[in-house]
Amino acid sequence: MKKKFSFLLVLLLALSTFLAACGGNDDAKGGDSGEKGGDKPAEGKEQVLNLLESSEIPSMDSTLATDSVSFNVMNNVFEGLYRLGENDEAKPGMAENMEKSEDGLTYTFKLRDANWSNGEPVTANDFVYAWQKALNPDTGAEYAYIMYDIKNAAKVNAGEVPVEELGVKAVDDKTLEVQLEGPVPYFEALLSFATFYPQNQKFVEEQGDQYGLEAGNALYNGPFTLSEWKHEQSFKLSKNDNYWDKDTVKLKEVNFNIVKDTATAVNLYETEKADVTGLSAEFVDKYKDDPNFKTRADTAVYFLRLNQKNEVMANVNARKAIDAAYDKQGMVDVLMNNGSIPAYYLVPKDFVSGPDGAEYRETVGDFGGYDTEKAKEYWAKAKEELGKDSVELELLNYDSESSKKIGEFIKEQLETNLEGLTVSIKAQPFKQKLDLESKGQYDFSFAGWGPDYPDPMTFIDMFVTDGAHNQMAYSNKKYDELVEKAKGELASDLEARWQAMIDAEKILFEDQAISPMYQNGTSYLERPYVKGILRHSFGADNSYKWASVE
Known part of the structure; x- marks a missing residue:
């Protein structure tokens, strides 16, 4: 989670990147934590939210889902x-x-x-x-x-x-x-x-391999039901009258249109067909003085997966060269302009604090940085070790507008600063991109992770040997041992456990297993009558249980 990415469901087309595993879709981010929706709605205003999402729902089976889009929908229809x-x-x-x-x-x-949406007890x-x-x-x-x-x-x-x-x-x-x-x-x-x-075992077994593939192929026990699902077009959440706390739920419907480019999303907002829309860099400049303009920090970190199944990516100097060869600060300032900050780490800033009360990132600091001279030195060593004068690599990317811009930026920077390197880009729809990563069928990929629970381990244990979300053939015995200890024998020794996670993250960057790009921020427009959407820093991104239209 994801993401859980995980782990924010209202569209933010500031960046169409997705968090695999809680991983998810950054374009889907926006909204306002607000207050709980206990205020009386404005007279005559229908309790309906019209929102935007930039991806199809990959899965509605809670045992199989790995991305933030799925987790966000599930958070509001299951409990x-x-x-x-x-x-x-x-x-x-x-x-x-x-x-x-x-x-x-x-x-x-x-x-x-409590009951399922078919009336059977949970x-x-x-x-x-x-x-x-x-x-x-x-x-x-x-x-x-x-x-x-x-x-x-x-x-x-x-x-x-x-x-x-x-x-x-x-x-x-x-x-x-x-x-x-x-x-x-x-x-x-x-x-x-x-x-x-x-x-519900009986229902799931009756559905067989069709379980969760359509709106009617699942039972719901959350505040809403998935009442309509037009694949690749739209989906609808409707208030669940069988929900145990239905009196708290104010919204009648939450409608989502799937839109992949910012201009279309902003147009839907301007024509009052969407209540919230994310903004990419050029639209931030246009709307930053609008009274409905908002920004919010995020705990999702985006990075390049460097797949060590590839001969070049298996070389540590090649990996270090790639990390040092592109300008992360320039990327967030020019291409994003939405409050995102460059990342030189895996565990995000302003996420969790240790046993001593100190914020994790302040304790550990940063790793690496933009340095073209170092990048060239690393690259020269890598080519010598590999016996290559020229290298071709393919970047696996998403197919939306903003992620394509970032992919082109990285391609230009790497080809400019690393002599003999040619980068091609393979843009894929969300679900297909996740599948290619899971199968390890890529050279390097644009990926991200949102936390699933409030602890550094939600990031750290991703990269243990053969881990389900490793997906890049990285392996370090010492790293594995530290993670195992932090999840086992050190569980009751909080200070030692904390230090083990810090040491593990240091090893990850000594090996340059990944190249972190940025910690996400969001800029968006939201109608003033949208109240009570809860925004979460881990797990699913948004909750609509307490939301209302006023």
Whole structure:
């Protein structure tokens, strides 16, 4: 998550880049946290939001989704034991209350009286079934690893023990017991993530391989239902009258049109066919004095994946040359102009603080930087080691307007500063691009990541050897050991765990496994009557449960 990218659903065409895995679509970002939608709506104003998205929904199966577009829709039509409220606080969802053992290893959840959109009750078995399904190796869920804090989860996912030995059981229809491998301080927030959503076993099995492929092929237990889905064109969320907290939900509908270029999006806003639109650089200059113009910082980090299956990318000097050869500051200033900042790191700024209270990024600092002389030195060494005078590389990119501009910028910078390099660009629709990355069928790619939970590990563990979201054949034994310790034996030693994650990030950049580009910012226009959209710094980007039109 994604992204979870993950992990923001209102269109921001400031950059049509996508967060794979929570990863997702940066064009989809915008909106306003506002206040909870408890105010009375303006008389005669229909409770309908018209929003924009720049991508088709890749998946509506919570056990298979890996991107922020899917996670954002799911966040509003499904509900886990918890959901994120204001200030990213984990609020009880399907869980009415919870008891935790003194050692922090056993959680017992009492489920509230809640129903699926077909009227059937949500039960503890719905969680057991969905979690076992996500971890079953036959499912092939890329996000299965996010559940490894649960007892035996990793062993189940590896096929070493049967799914029945997973540390989760339905004590009765309304009581769910979960056992952990070790204490997890952010466990309740983690449970708001899509992979932990329940699924109705009978319905899912009736649908077979058609489950989640159409609006009618899924059951919903969240504030809204996915009531209409015109693939590659539009989709609609409608208020779920079977939702347990339906009286809180003010909106009747949230309509999304899929639009890939900024000019079209802005035109829809100007003609009052969209209530929010993102702005790319040229439109920021035009609208920056508009009273409805807004900006917001983000925790998504965008980077170049350097696929070490490729002979050139397997050379560390080539990777270091690429990272030093393009001007990140110039890129965000000229091409983006939306509050994004250059990134010289993986874990973002202003995200989380350590046991000592110090902000993570301030403690660790930056890695690398734009330096054409160093880039040329690294490149000369790389060519000598590879025995090549000329190199051809293909950049895997998205097919939208703004990402194409950034791709062309990187191509021009690399070809100018790295003698003998020719870069071609392969622009692909979102879903196809994710598929090519998952299969490792690319040289280097434009990618990004939004956090799934409030901890540096949501970024750090992406790049362990053979990790589901590694997708670039990177491997470092010491890095793997540090991640394993931080997720295991150091779980109760917060300071040592924190240092292990810091050391792991340093190794990642000693190896120059990736080339970070920027930490995202968003600039957008939003109608003044749009109230109460909650914006999240991790997990799904937007919540409409408390939104309203006033």
